[in-house]
Amino acid sequence: MLRRQLLVRLGALVMVYILGAVVAIVLLQGVLQDLNHAGAESVASADAIDALESAVVASRDALRDDAPSGDAYRAGILAAGARVRAAFEQVAVHAIATGTGTECFTRIRSMLPGIAPREEWLDEQGIASWREHAPAFADDLMNEISHLRQLNRGDSTVHQLDITRRLRNLIVGLTIAALVALNVTILLFLHTGEIIVRPVEALVAHSRELARERFDSRVETRGAAEFGELAASYNQLAEQLRLNEARKMETLKQLGVSLNHELNNVINIIELQLAYLDRQARGDEATKAKLEQIHENLHRITKTVAALKDVRRAVVTEYADGLLMLDLPRCTEPEEPAADEAAAGSGGQTP
16 A cells, blocks of 8 residues: 555656656747748848848849840849849748838838839830839839838847747746756655655654563554554454563462562471570570571561562562672562663563
């Protein structure tokens, strides 16, 4: 369950980052393509305007011909006019012709017949008329072409600035989105860590209680089923240890009762013999002192055996190198945390 939950979260994060990266690449690629297209369009429209200007200059140069008659001259005029019209059609396919330069483009269209006449116009008006009016049309047309070039440059600059602004806004937006995704990822990892760390801390804390022989400590965990199973296993272990400790204490108490019963019978007989010897040893202080020592040792044995009935826990202490014995005074003391820690610090051990 926990593994599945972690895999789902990590998989979702990976998918979000992959999808975000794909979206960012697509958006950036679109803006960069628009920027490249705008640059290419600016260069192409500028080249078309330059070509139109060159064609108009070539047509105007025909006016300076010293032989303004004959078929060759007529053919030159028509050829120059055809080049002007072809260059004009190339300008017409660009955005400047339908955007900010629409009015200028319309004026250029209206001036074309005067500088780039068709054969019908020459037949009707004559070459002389064309030579008379063409210079004025050519000058006005050159001015309009210069104006159109300036409009094209301004339009290209504005368009590129707009695309650059879009690119900047896109980068800022993607940066903010990345920061938000990073913060969400950090919060998700913190929450995931909390899901794992909190039950582990609870288990560690109760394990310390178990090490202090506080077998009534129980773990309650919420969340993943794995930690629930671990807590159930811990609680089962603590209960088993509590039962084992209870059986051990009961066995010690039963042993104390049995020893107390048997030793009391023996000690009573010894006490009677000691009383008899005490009466026989009247005036013998040395004998009385020895009998008193025997009596005190018997009382000590009786007290020690009786203490086995009041054992609360099993605490052992080092009697000699590598040899441990039961510490009856501490075994009969109440279970207090301070006393347990002091016993642990002084070298007391529990089996």
